[in-house]
Amino acid sequence: MKNKITDNEVKLEFLSKSNNEAFARISVAAFVSQLDPTIEEISDIKTAVSEAVTNAIVHGYEDKMGIVTVICKIHENEVYIEISDSGKGIENVEMAKQPLFTTRPNLERSGMGFTIMESFMDELNVQSILGLGTKVTMKKKIKQTEEVEDMPVTLEEALRG
């Protein structure tokens, strides 16, 4: 019998070191796997998380050390991911979200981070205050492959068929 999915939540906090990018996306993928996502859905989520965490580390904290926080929640078949930093913040969020926009072209950045988050997830929301930090929230519905009928819960129901 397949368990009915219940709400669940995890919170990760880690230093803004670039080798934590892999840790963050793998942890989120492992947590989300309880929803039985497809390989494609998992890979979309991993990429979006990687983009947001990299941004927090590279742009938010630049060369300073800080804490990146990742909160991941599951509600029914929807995944909610929140990635925040207390770094330098974004001056103009709308501009930052434009494809190919980057403030650091010298670092070989492609300016595609937000575009990828937007297209791989169902919803993207960016809140930022200069000098205080940035919070990126994303949502994605995991498609249920087959809706498994609920098993009868009482003897009465079972006997009735």
Next chain:
Amino acid sequence: MITNFYEKDKLLVFKINEEIDECSVKNIRRKADYEIERFMPREVVFDFDSVTFMDSAGIGMVIRKVQAGTNASEVKQKLQI
């Protein structure tokens, strides 16, 4: 990353077999630049077949490598994805 140089065709092939993100791309780039300097190939191929994960850091690397290829007259860098 596995590097292969084919002397006859002056062809340098990089087979990337790790995840490509902001963290790993630095090493890939450093190694690729070093090998290109060392072998002076006529053609460079990046083989992404064994890449299991790639985010926009990979796109950044590819774009820069293509630009480098079109700017330099002697080094032609070819992309096979």
